Structures are given as structure tokens and as C-alpha cells.
Amino acid sequence: MLIADLSVREQILETANRLFYEQGYNLTGINQIIEEAGVAKASLYYHFPSKEDLCVEYLKKRYKNWSTLLQRFLANVEDPKERIIKSFECRSKYLVDTHFGGCSYTRIIAEMPQRSVKINDQVIANKEKQRMFFIEQIKKMKGTRTVAVSDLANAIFLLFDGATMQCQVYRDLHPMKNALKAVKMLL
Amino acid sequence: MLIADLSVREQILETANRLFYEQGYNLTGINQIIEEAGVAKASLYYHFPSKEDLCVEYLKKRYKNWSTLLQRFLANVEDPKERIIKSFECRSKYLVDTHFGGCSYTRIIAEMPQRSVKINDQVIANKEKQRMFFIEQIKKMKGTRTVAVSDLANAIFLLFDGATMQCQVYRDLHPMKNALKAVKMLL
DNA sequence: AAAAACTCAGACAAACTTGTCTACCTGACT
DNA sequence: AGTCAGGTAGACAAGTTTGTCTGAGTTTTT
Numbered sequence: 001m002l003i004a005d006l007s008v009r010e011q012i013l014e015t016a017n018r019l020f021y022e023q024g025y026n027l028t029g030i031n032q033i034i035e036e037a038g039v040a041k042a043s044l045y046y047h048f049p050s051k052e053d054l055c056v057e058y059l060k061k062r063y064k065n066w067s068t069l070l071q072r073f074l075a076n077v078e079d080p081k082e083r084i085i086k087s088f089e090c091r092s093k094y095l096v097d098t099h100f101g102g103c104s105y106t107r108i109i110a111e112m113p114q115r116s117v118k119i120n121d122q123v124i125a126n127k128e129k130q131r132m133f134f135i136e137q138i139k140k141m142k143g144t145r146t147v148a149v150s151d152l153a154n155a156i157f158l159l160f161d162g163a164t165m166q167c168q169v170y171r172d173l174h175p176m177k178n179a180l181k182a183v184k185m186l187l
Numbered sequence: 188m189l190i191a192d193l194s195v196r197e198q199i200l201e202t203a204n205r206l207f208y209e210q211g212y213n214l215t216g217i218n219q220i221i222e223e224a225g226v227a228k229a230s231l232y233y234h235f236p237s238k239e240d241l242c243v244e245y246l247k248k249r250y251k252n253w254s255t256l257l258q259r260f261l262a263n264v265e266d267p268k269e270r271i272i273k274s275f276e277c278r279s280k281y282l283v284d285t286h287f288g289g290c291s292y293t294r295i296i297a298e299m300p301q302r303s304v305k306i307n308d309q310v311i312a313n314k315e316k317q318r319m320f321f322i323e324q325i326k327k328m329k330g331t332r333t334v335a336v337s338d339l340a341n342a343i344f345l346l347f348d349g350a351t352m353q354c355q356v357y358r359d360l361h362p363m364k365n366a367l368k369a370v371k372m373l374l
Numbered sequence: 375a376a377a378a379a380c381t382c383a384g385a386c387a388a389a390c391t392t393g394t395c396t397a398c399c400t401g402a403c404t
Numbered sequence: 405a406g407t408c409a410g411g412t413a414g415a416c417a418a419g420t421t422t423g424t425c426t427g428a429g430t431t432t433t434t
Contacts (some may be wrong), residue, residue, distance in 0.1 A: 008411070024300050026213045040412050041393085048412095051392070072379060085261065085327035102297065109356050110297035113211050127356060147372065155346070159360060162349020168334060169296050169314060177344060182342035185334065196383070217422060227382045228423085234380095238422070 011037045013057055020058050021101055025111050052116055054179045055108065059122040063129065067093060067135040070133075080140040081187055086154060087133065088180045091160065095167050095176065103161065104169055131157045139186075167184030196234045198224045200244055207245050208288055212298050239303055242295065246309040247293045250316065256281060257320075267324040268374055271343060274320065276368045278347065282354050282363065287303055289355030290348065318344045 006014060019028040021171035030051060034041050048054040073090040077083050083137075105123040109115065125158070134153040163179035193201060203223035206215040217238060221228050233284035235241040239293075260277040263272050294312040296302065316319070321340040346366040 010385085024213070024298060026211070026298070029390070036271075041414080042395090043411060045393070052324040106352055106356065110294040111211060111213070113214075113288070115210060123356060127353075146285065151365065151368050151372075152374070154362075154365040155372065158349040158353065158366055158369065159345050160349075162345040162347075165352055166295055166314075166345065166348060169293065170311060175341075178238060178338065178341040179227060179345055181338050182345060182373070185338075185342065186369070216420070218420085229425090230381055271425070355385080 001106065002164050008039050008043050011049060012039055012044050012152070013061060016054050016058055020055070021062075021098070021104055021107075022099045025055060025108055033119065052118060056122045058119050059108065059119070059126060060104060063126045066094065067129075080137040083179065084134065084137050084183065084187070088163075088183065089175060090171055091164060092176050100168050103164045106161070106165060118180065127161075130160070136161070152186060155186055159183055193369065195230050199231050199234060201249060202240070203241050203245055203250055207242070208249075208285070208291055208294075212242060212295055212366070214299040223314070228371065239305060243288055243305050243309045246306070246313060250313045253281065254316075255359065271321065271324050271370065271374070272367065273369065275350075275363060278351060279360055279363050280362065287355050287358045290351045291299050293352060312370060314348075318348070339373060342373055346370055 012033065016028075016033050019033060019036065028042070030044065030090045033054075034044050037044075044054075048057065070087060070090050072084055073086050073093075077086050101107075105126050108119060109123055112119065131153070133149065136147045138153045138156075159179040159182050163175040166175035167173060189199060199220065203215075203220050206220060206223065217228070220241075221231050224231075231241075235244065257274060258278050259286065260273050260280075261270050264273050290292075292313050295306060296310055299306065318340070321343045322337065325336045325340045325343075346369050350362040350366035
């Protein structure tokens with residue numbers, strides 16, 4: 001589990017990333033994190049003022065990892081429509097790789113009805129970045145659009161997000177396939 | 188908080204329903220439930236073998252309540268297309284009434300990565316019933332369909348479910364409005 | 375009348391929770 | 405030589421968690 005050559009801070013964050021996502025935020029204790037990260041408790045609280053702050057960094061990391069994966073998938077793909085389709089395929093791979101863990105942002109929200117401002121803002125920021133990806137692609141698309149750019153992008157984003165969640169629930173890729181079919185209907 | 192004339196079992200379930208949804212399943216303790224329900228701990232464990240079993244009953248109750256609300260919304264609405272649109276409006280009302288609590292089934296899944304079989308089965312059953320509603324409406328729709336019934340119904344279900352989740356995240360109805368726009372594009 | 379179902383209050387076990395604090399150590403920079 | 409960033413181990417506080425159990429009392433059914 002321990003990854004060599006990682007600073008203590010990175011070791012903590014990497015371990016928290018794994019445990020928060022695999023077990024859930026509320027079910028993961030600070031003690032388990034420091035134990036599995038192989039660091040002292042004071043070290044955790046030296047780098048992260050609280051579990052809540054660690055959660056915010058976790059959310060940032062999740063977005064960074066997703067973004068990296070997506071960029072790899074989209075390298076050499078120019079056509080906007082093709083980029084949208086590829087992003088759904090990227091999501092499918094992500095879901096399989098994570099054993100259908102679903103969207104980490106959504107899950108954090110679901111776990112914390114009494115959302116803190118910090119966590120709320122980070123989740124919204126991450127979601128908005130995902131939404132903007134679709135906005136950008138639709139904007140780039142040629143052809144006279146009969147519907148507004150944002151309406152189409154938002155619809156695709158809803159399908160993307162909805163399918164991610166349903167894949168988690170059903171532990172199967174079929175919702176993502178259905179979402180892709182719907183996207184093709186809309187485009 | 189206490190509702191008169193309810194049996195002890197119903198009092199417990201009603202309180203659990205409120206607390207699980209408002210605070211989350213993991214953050215709601217048995218002790219809080221019995222305290223707010225005004226019953227003894229032994230009474231809870233007499234009616235529900237475990238917190239997990241209580242959760243299953245909670246999920247059943249949530250579906251029953253949603254189903255009742257939906258039926259009230261759809262009374263006197265015959266046209267399948269209109270019934271679909273009304274179901275989205277019903278969801279909007281539901282979300283506002285629950286202060287954007289989102290979908291209880293989804294949230295339970297999000298909170299419990301190590302899903303028990305009982306809970307998993309109940310969530311799937313509830314979700315499938317919701318999906319079947321859309322299947323039924325599409326089936327009833329006249330006109331030569333260029334796409335398969337299930338593909339269209341699944342797309343609408345994805346939008347419905349995705350919008351419910353996004354409304355929870357954004358604490359706003361705009362995703363549901365976007366979903367409805369998308370549905371109208373598809374129909 | 376007897377039995378069964380239901381309800382109460384609360385102690386108890388054995389664990390876990392976040393965060394603080396003491397006390398110490400190492401290495402780098404000024 | 406001195407300061408400070410970064411690290412160790414672990415005790416501690418004050419609370420929480422689910423579930424069991426004792427022991428009693430009431431209500432309903434047979």
C-alpha cells in the first residue's frame with residue numbers, strides 16, 4: 001500500500017483518497033488513515049487542520065486525477081462530437097477501474113447533509129468544470145443548432161452524471177451505454 | 188415531533204425516516220432515534236432486528252410516500268407524454284419540500300460502499316419501479332417510434348435521476364428544468 | 375385464567391470518533 | 405549557535421457507536 005518516495009503529506013493524501021472513496025468519508029477514521037499511511041497523527045494535523053480540510057484536498061485530487069485520465073483519452077481527438085462520445089467511454093473505464101464507486105463529489109454530498117461551506121464550494125467547482133467541458137465541445141460544433149448551446153450541454157451533463165450514479169447503483173455499465181445512446185439522439 | 192395515535196413501530200419508522208433522510212444514515216444513531224421517537228431501545232430491537240433492517244423498511248416507506256405523491260399528481264392526467272412531464276413537476280415539488288435532500292436510495296448507496304444484500308436489493312427494487320413508470324408511459328404513446336421504447340424510457344429515467352441528484356448538489360431546481368427541456372427534445 | 379405479545383428504563387460491553395497535547399528527534403537554513 | 409520546519413509515538417478527553425441483557429409491567433389473544 002505504501003508508495004515509496006512520497007512526501008508525508010502526499011502519503012496521507014493518497015491514503016485518504018483511497019479510503020474515503022473505498023469506504024466512504026464518514027466510515028473512514030483519522031486513525032485508520034494515519035495507520036495505513038504510516039505516519040504520526042501530529043503529522044496529519046500538521047498538514048491538514050482538520051478532517052474537513054483533508055476532504056477538500058481529496059476532492060481537488062479526485063478532479064485532478066479524472067482530468068488527467070480524460071486528457072489522455074482525448075489526445076488526438078479533434079472533432080467535438082467525437083470528444084463527447086470519448087468522454088463517456090472514458091467514464092466507463094473509470095467506473096470499471098474504481099469498481100463502480102461512482103462520483104466522489106456526489107457521494108460526499110450524499111454523506112453530509114449538513115454540508116460545510118468549504119466542501120460545498122469544492123464540489124460545486126468540480127462539477128462546474130465537468131459541465132464546462134460539455135459546453136466547450138458543443139460551442140465548437142458546426143451546423144445550425146435548433147437548440148441553445150447551454151441546453152444541449154446541460155442535457156448531456158445530466159446524462160453523464162446520471163449514468164455515473166446509476167452505474168454505481170446497478171454496478172453495471174448499462175446505464176452509461178443508455179446515456180450514450182441518448183446523447184447520440186440529442187446530437 | 189411526536190405524532191399521536193401511531194403505534195410504537197410506526198413511531199420508530201417515522202422518526203427513522205426523518206432522521207435518516209435529514210442527517211444521513213451513518214450519522215444517525217439508534218439512540219437518537221429512540222430518544223426522538225420516545226420509545227425504549229428494546230422496543231426498537233423488538234420490531235427491527237438491526238439498524239440494517241430498519242434501513243430496508245425506511246427505503247420501502249420512502250418509495251411508498253413518493254408513489255403516493257406521484258399518484259396524486261397524475262390523477263386525471265391521461266396523456267402519457269403529459270404524465271411524464273407531470274412526473275418531473277412532481278419531482279420538483281418533492282425536492283423543494285425536502286429541502287433538496289435528493290434521492291434517498293441513491294444516498295444510501297453512496298453512504299455504504301460495502302452494501303449489504305438486503306439494502307442493495309431494496310434500492311434496486313425501488314429504482315426499477317421508478318424506471319418502469321417511464322417504460323409504461325412510453326409504451327402507451329402513440330405514433331411510429333423511430334427509437335426503441337426502452338431506449339427512450341431509459342434516457343428519460345437517466346435525466347430524472349440525474350436531475351434529482353444535481354438539484355441536491357446545487358440546491359436549486361435548474362437541473363430539473365434542464366432535464367425537462369431535454370425530455371421535450373427527446374419526445 | 376393463562377399465555378403470548380408488547381413496552382418500559384437503563385446498565386453494560388467493547389469499540390470507535392476527532393482533535394489536542396506532551397515530549398522528543400532530525401536536518402536545513404541563517 | 406540558534407531557530408524553525410517537519411517528523412516520531414502515544415496518552416488523553418469527552419463523546420459516540422450498535423446491540424444485548426436484566427427485570428419489570430401492561431395489553432391482547434386464546
